[in-house]
Amino acid sequence: MRVFFSVMNKELKDIFLTPMIYVLAAIFSLIMGWLFYSLVMNSQSMTELTMTNSVLRPVVGNINILMMLFIPLLTMRCFSIEFKNKTIDLYIMNNTSWTTVYFAKLLAIFISTLFLILPTLIFPVVLTLSGYSDWGVVLVSYLGVILSQLLYISISLFASALTTNVIVAAVISFSILFGVAMLAFSASVSGNYIVGQMVSYLSFIYHYKGFSMGMVRSYDLLYYFSGILIFYYMTVRALDARKW
Amino acid sequence: MLNSISKDFSGNMALNEVTCSILTGRVHGLLGPNGAGKSTLMNILAGVLPQSSGVVNWAEGIEPKIGFLPEFAPLYGGMRVIDYLFFIAALKKIYGDSEITRVIELCHLEDVQTRLIENLSRGYRQRVNLAQALLAKPTFLILDEPFIGLDPQSIQDVRNLILSLRGEVTILFSSHQLHEVESICDDLTVMHKGNVLKNGTLSDIVHSVETQSLITITLENSEDDWISLLSQNFSTIDVTIEFRDNATILSISYGKREEFRADIIKLIVDNGGKILEVKKLELSLEDAFEKMLAVV
Known part of the structure; x- marks a missing residue:
């Protein structure tokens, strides 16, 4: 475990001792704050909708979309720069398992995404001050956000393990994330209901929808955890392949 | 291994x-x-x-x-x-x-x-x-x-x-x-x-890469024709001569498997040469490395 925490601490220092995380946090807070303000103002005229539907769901949903842009920027250096600088050899020389390195990096990036997301908890607190009380939906929505972040990070780490170029890593990561998200919209193109359902099942949006409605469905949990494990496995294979 | x-x-x-x-x-x-x-x-x-x-x-x-x-x-x-x-x-x-x-x-x-x-x-x-x-x-x-x-x-x-x-x-x-x-x-x-x-x-x-033995013999300055003398007595050796600081330096090389050192010294002494120094030169690693690469 000491190796795990050492790698994680190193990653956290890499992230928090550079200005990028603070720039991203500022941009993220600005966009989310503006969005929340707009939605609250608009909700005054939407008397038939609840606060959950008119404010909370769009806000949390947009956290997920923004994170698709931000997570590739946070993860792009994780493995690619280690390959470029040959520091990846340090793990091989010292028999550090890829599993340890992978999950240490995943947890470090996850903590950095929490640094971006946690300030948005002020939004439900503000809503509570005006009488909002559906905290069950809030907690389940944020559980969905957390699982989505973990899956995005897992995919982005895989992209970073494929190349020594950080820009290429970020582009691969963006492409996979948006490609998988877009599956939900392309499902209807097939014209076949069963194929459409199968395609949309692969999309993040399909599974996140349940969380945003306050529902924890077993197949949604299965989707996120199996997705994380599949990309963990693929990353380890990619790391092994580069060693050869 | x-x-x-x-x-x-x-x-x-x-x-x-x-x-x-x-x-x-x-x-x-x-x-x-x-x-x-x-x-x-x-x-x-x-x-x-x-x-x-x-x-x-x-x-x-x-x-x-x-x-x-x-x-x-x-x-x-x-x-x-x-x-x-x-x-x-x-x-x-x-x-x-x-x-x-x-x-x-x-x-x-x-x-x-x-x-x-x-x-x-x-x-x-x-x-x-x-x-x-x-x-x-x-x-x-x-x-x-x-x-x-x-x-x-x-x-x-x-x-x-x-x-x-x-x-x-x-x-x-x-x-x-x-x-x-x-x-x-x-x-x-x-x-x-x-x-x-x-x-x-x-x-x-x-x-293992040394093919020649090389010795240098430093004599007191002398006008004798050491090259001819040595070449006549030892047909397989190469001799060069150099005069420096009132001394005559003979550089002599011969096949690695041959050993003429004692005979050469005896011949010089018998002919009135006054030997100041005899040195056997070892091949340096740099020379040996060059030789090894030259044959591949």
Whole structure:
């Protein structure tokens, strides 16, 4: 475990001792704050909708979309720069398992995404001050956000393990994330209901929808955890392949 | 003992059935021109690269504790020297800071331990690289080009460090600085294009490529025709003469298997020559290395 925490601490220092995380946090807070303000103002005229539907769901949903842009920027250096600088050899020389390195990096990036997301908890607190009380939906929505972040990070780490170029890593990561998200919209193109359902099942949006409605469905949990494990496995294979 | 180690990089044979032995507790040099496969072999021994075929047989069947200084230093530029060493120590599962202090002192990093690695000179970076290799007291130290980027004082420090570890640690190192290899190594492996040309003790290898014996005889200044005299008596020798500082210097070469030294000295003395000095010239490693490469 000491190796795990050492790698994680190193990653956290890499992230928090550079200005990028603070720039991203500022941009993220600005966009989310503006969005929340707009939605609250608009909700005054939407008397038939609840606060959950008119404010909370769009806000949390947009956290997920923004994170698709931000997570590739946070993860792009994780493995690619280690390959470029040959520091990846340090793990091989010292028999550090890829599993340890992978999950240490995943947890470090996850903590950095929490640094971006946690300030948005002020939004439900503000809503509570005006009488909002559906905290069950809030907690389940944020559980969905957390699982989505973990899956995005897992995919982005895989992209970073494929190349020594950080820009290429970020582009691969963006492409996979948006490609998988877009599956939900392309499902209807097939014209076949069963194929459409199968395609949309692969999309993040399909599974996140349940969380945003306050529902924890077993197949949604299965989707996120199996997705994380599949990309963990693929990353380890990619790391092994580069060693050869 | 390396047994038929081969490494194939997608059709490019970096190592071709390399077989050689590295003796415990000795300093073993790895020589060869660029592209000979030295770094590949070292990476395989350090476990960074897997071999395509062949086996490494460790003494008594136990893999030693390996410290590896790669040619390209695996350093995190944004880390302080001390933090980097603590990070490597954690990867090696070393607890406490006594080992860190030891390698900092060994590599003379006291003055720069709190500085960022990216702000260090090339020589200091190489010292940090060496420090990470020395962590955890390795019993087998692999040093790929340890003198690169070092100033003369640092080269001397590293040389002394290697010599101080001789006997207790097996050291394999490569370098293009042949005089360093000559002054440090007990044994040598010479490689060329992925093949082993020679493997053995330094003196055996040098002698194996020596084809001629060369002696110089310094006489008191004399006008005699020594070249004719020697050539008439010894048909297979080559003689050149040089006059310097009131002395006559005869340079005489003959086949390695022949030994005329005593006869030549006797002939000169019998003919009234007054010998001041007789020297047998040894082939330097640099000359031997050139000869080895010239025949492949």
